[in-house]
Amino acid sequence: xxxxxxxxxxxxxxxxxxxxxxxxxxxxxxxxxxxxxxxxxxxxxxxxxxxxxxxxxxxxxxxxxxxxxxxxxxxxxxxxxxxxxxxxxxxxxxxxxxxxxxxxxxxxxxxxxxxxxxxxxxxxxxxxxxxxxxxxxxxxxxxxxxxxxxxxxxxxxxxxxxxxxxxxxxxxxxxxxxxxxxxxxxxxxxxxxxxxxxxxxxxxxxxxxxxxxxxxxxxxxxxxxxxxxxxxxxxxxxxxxxxxxxxxxxxxxxxxxxxxxxxxxxxxxxxxxxxxxxxxxxxxxxxxxxxxxxxxxxxxxxxxxxxxxxxxxxxxxxxxxxxxxxxxxxxxxxxxxxxxxxxxxxxxxxxxxxxxxxxxxxxxxxxxxxxxxxxxxxxxxxxxxxxxxxxxxxxxxxxxxxxxxxxxxxxxxxxxxxxxxxxxxxxxxxxxxxxxxxxxxxxxxxxxxxxxxxxxxxxxxx
Numbered sequence: 001x002x003x004x005x006x007x008x009x010x011x012x013x014x015x016x017x018x019x020x021x022x023x024x025x026x027x028x029x030x031x032x033x034x035x036x037x038x039x040x041x042x043x044x045x046x047x048x049x050x051x052x053x054x055x056x057x058x059x060x061x062x063x064x065x066x067x068x069x070x071x072x073x074x075x076x077x078x079x080x081x082x083x084x085x086x087x088x089x090x091x092x093x094x095x096x097x098x099x100x101x102x103x104x105x106x107x108x109x110x111x112x113x114x115x116x117x118x119x120x121x122x123x124x125x126x127x128x129x130x131x132x133x134x135x136x137x138x139x140x141x142x143x144x145x146x147x148x149x150x151x152x153x154x155x156x157x158x159x160x161x162x163x164x165x166x167x168x169x170x171x172x173x174x175x176x177x178x179x180x181x182x183x184x185x186x187x188x189x190x191x192x193x194x195x196x197x198x199x200x201x202x203x204x205x206x207x208x209x210x211x212x213x214x215x216x217x218x219x220x221x222x223x224x225x226x227x228x229x230x231x232x233x234x235x236x237x238x239x240x241x242x243x244x245x246x247x248x249x250x251x252x253x254x255x256x257x258x259x260x261x262x263x264x265x266x267x268x269x270x271x272x273x274x275x276x277x278x279x280x281x282x283x284x285x286x287x288x289x290x291x292x293x294x295x296x297x298x299x300x301x302x303x304x305x306x307x308x309x310x311x312x313x314x315x316x317x318x319x320x321x322x323x324x325x326x327x328x329x330x331x332x333x334x335x336x337x338x339x340x341x342x343x344x345x346x347x348x349x350x351x352x353x354x355x356x357x358x359x360x361x362x363x364x365x366x367x368x369x370x371x372x373x374x375x376x377x378x379x380x381x382x383x384x385x386x387x388x389x390x391x392x393x394x395x396x397x398x399x400x401x402x403x404x405x406x407x408x409x410x411x412x413x414x415x416x417x418x419x420x421x422x423x424x425x426x427x428x429x430x431x432x433x434x435x436x437x438x439x440x441x442x443x444x445x446x447x448x449x450x451x452x453x454x455x456x457x458x459x460x461x462x
Contacts, residue, residue, distance in 0.1 A: 008055030013412030022062025053080035077297035088338030130328035133304030135295035136164030146230035154228030160240030238270035241419030242384030273297035276380035300339025396421035407448035
């Protein structure tokens, strides 16, 4: 395989300021606080001002270099500033940037790439449409199409699911934190339990019970739920804690939904575009959705793009029934084509699987030395590490991971925390992350976890 080293700024961390954040970052963070809206969130837990980035390395304005296992929230699938992809971008910028939904060779080539990566026996069954630039836009479009096609109104979503911040997308997002001060969102949304293998016993929701609960929503005349237009589900929950459901769960969801004439939307915004090694996560199962939402990693290096892949048989909207000024931006489309070609040329599908296994193995070694790591799980470069106070009770331990994240940050490692109980280390690094970078990240984790152990290994937690 071709070397990926040249696509990174370096393969380790470099901390040169006397404190993190450094003085230059502090000034910019303070300026941001004074002139930008208070909804800013990521700099609160990762307080740096970024100067440049390449591959899996971010450099702040003080000259510190960090390992990025956050990946722009799962967006930078082929890394920051990948020059291979940038050549496609530069060429397109010279030609055409904005074209609404007019046909271009650039756009039609991307659609063909998308369809040709689907399983061969279903390639002819689907078509593609682009929406606004964000994943939320794709979710809104998917819900709209399902409602138009079925003539029904309701949606079934799942506990732990995250689908975006616009009104409809937020309505099918289960985290009530985001809805505390909102009294009105899209109506007729109901939530079913998601299959969560690590917590099956403690939550009393194993695969069978979760499916029985789901079936009951359709078959029990006293469930209080009218037949919905669709269900929307993440094949692997992202913000919910990088949860991989048990084999057969998704297939059974699809079977039950289709048996009741309900459409199935798979939200592949985070787990798609080779994040798990396969082009789309549903391809690791036998479940066949009606609609697939995509965004995030499709832009390759952070260019905003989103859309739907859906069955031709559910085509139900006519001209201008769903529009958007910035749908299918030509530069973002070119970046996606470049990312596709880079992934093929460098065999990133297989590399993602192997480097993911390598990282999981390293994390499981860490687990053997730390009683607070309940589970390490993952597929490809979508990995979760769940922290608990006790492996028997599985009581969540968000306090530990908060301290752990801080210690890792101080040593130069960035990652996100999520999960149903905010106790899961979520790793979504660029798919091109090298073994050397993984090793450097693990050194930071080992050093950081020792500090945390000294703080929390007290009688209360022993």
